[in-house]
Amino acid sequence: MSFFKNVQLRNWLGYILALCVALFIIILSNSKVKELKEEESVKISNYAKTLELLNTETDIPPKTQFFLVQFIEQNTTIPVILVDEKGNYIDSKNVSKKIVSDSLKLKEELNEMAESYYPILIKLPFGNQYVYYKNSVLLTQLGYYPFVLIILVTLFVWFTYWYIKTVKKTEQSLLWAGMAKETAHQIGTPLSSIMGWLEILKTEEIDQKPIRNIEKDVHRLQNITDRFSKIGSTPSLKKEDIVELSKQTFMYLKKRMSKQIRFEFYAPAYPIYISLNNILYSWVIENLIKNSADAMKGKGKIKFQIHDSKKNILIDISDEGTGIESKNVKKIFKPGYTTKKRGWGLGLSLARRIIEDYHYGKIFVQNTEINQGTTFRIILKK
Numbered sequence: 001m002s003f004f005k006n007v008q009l010r011n012w013l014g015y016i017l018a019l020c021v022a023l024f025i026i027i028l029s030n031s032k033v034k035e036l037k038e039e040e041s042v043k044i045s046n047y048a049k050t051l052e053l054l055n056t057e058t059d060i061p062p063k064t065q066f067f068l069v070q071f072i073e074q075n076t077t078i079p080v081i082l083v084d085e086k087g088n089y090i091d092s093k094n095v096s097k098k099i100v101s102d103s104l105k106l107k108e109e110l111n112e113m114a115e116s117y118y119p120i121l122i123k124l125p126f127g128n129q130y131v132y133y134k135n136s137v138l139l140t141q142l143g144y145y146p147f148v149l150i151i152l153v154t155l156f157v158w159f160t161y162w163y164i165k166t167v168k169k170t171e172q173s174l175l176w177a178g179m180a181k182e183t184a185h186q187i188g189t190p191l192s193s194i195m196g197w198l199e200i201l202k203t204e205e206i207d208q209k210p211i212r213n214i215e216k217d218v219h220r221l222q223n224i225t226d227r228f229s230k231i232g233s234t235p236s237l238k239k240e241d242i243v244e245l246s247k248q249t250f251m252y253l254k255k256r257m258s259k260q261i262r263f264e265f266y267a268p269a270y271p272i273y274i275s276l277n278n279i280l281y282s283w284v285i286e287n288l289i290k291n292s293a294d295a296m297k298g299k300g301k302i303k304f305q306i307h308d309s310k311k312n313i314l315i316d317i318s319d320e321g322t323g324i325e326s327k328n329v330k331k332i333f334k335p336g337y338t339t340k341k342r343g344w345g346l347g348l349s350l351a352r353r354i355i356e357d358y359h360y361g362k363i364f365v366q367n368t369e370i371n372q373g374t375t376f377r378i379i380l381k382k
Helices: 007-056 060-073 105-114 137-202 211-230 244-257 280-295 347-358
Strands: 080-084 087-091 120-124 128-133 236-243 261-266 273-276 300-308 312-318 362-369 372-382
Touching: 007 060, 007 080, 007 120, 007 128, 007 137, 080 105, 080 120, 087 105, 087 362, 120 261, 137 261, 244 261, 244 273, 244 312, 273 372, 280 300, 280 312, 280 347, 280 372, 347 362
Parallel strands: 261 300
Antiparallel strands: 080 087, 080 128, 120 128, 236 273, 300 312, 312 372, 362 372
């Protein structure tokens, strides 16, 4: 398969590319945040030196004093608190009045600032003072930016994956429905003709036993046509005895398969009524049993078991076939996957659709061993 035709590989390449872009932006933003932190630290350091200069030098020219005062006033973003050596409040910039007017809140704010940056000492003739500060609101918000970006990229990748999967599933559903309905239509025309000829043969003075057998198979073919016509439309469910229905399907296949296959059927001795579409359910059982027979190459044992639990009905179909490699267990339900030389690889995919989408149950590989066999499990709600 060509690289550019491998859709799954292209999808993963897109995800990796999006991740690389996100990592690049995160690294770049972290670098910019670090630069801004250093820049703000330098500003506050100069702020403290300016205060110290204004309070220690007496012969500063008026224009220089004005410039230094303007330099202090230019800080409109970085929260700053000035205290004496005893921790008493002197002045502040860009700090809420509610904080500076409440001694408890002021103490908490000073502790928070001290955890962010070590206070800057100002040596003055009449005693030392300390400048406490922390990151500006903008810088704090930028610190959260990488995390927000990670969340957004994750959501983007998840949404893209979900959208592609949904579109793909919708396209597959429409394709299956179209193929199924067309197949039902193509089978229906000659089938009607065969049924008409059977009715004529019944009136002839010939052995009726072969005609009755043919009639059973034609009836079965009619059921297959009904199954295909129901794919793509919402089937009606009604209360059916799953024990009897399973047994009928099982016994029908037993009569028509290799005599070298041993068939074992185990089920409760009482009827169990659950909501089913009998035609589609029978098709799933038929598909699984035929797969089991193919896996054993027409020789071995097929065991069918029904377990009645409190809330669910468990159905296990086991064989003594070649088994499934662990790497392929998740692939077998995907459309188009098959190990047979003939076939479209839609059987198990349609089986899952019937059980999970129409009957709201589950179907999966319960266990499998190479050259030992496989057990499929179906779970249906009561």
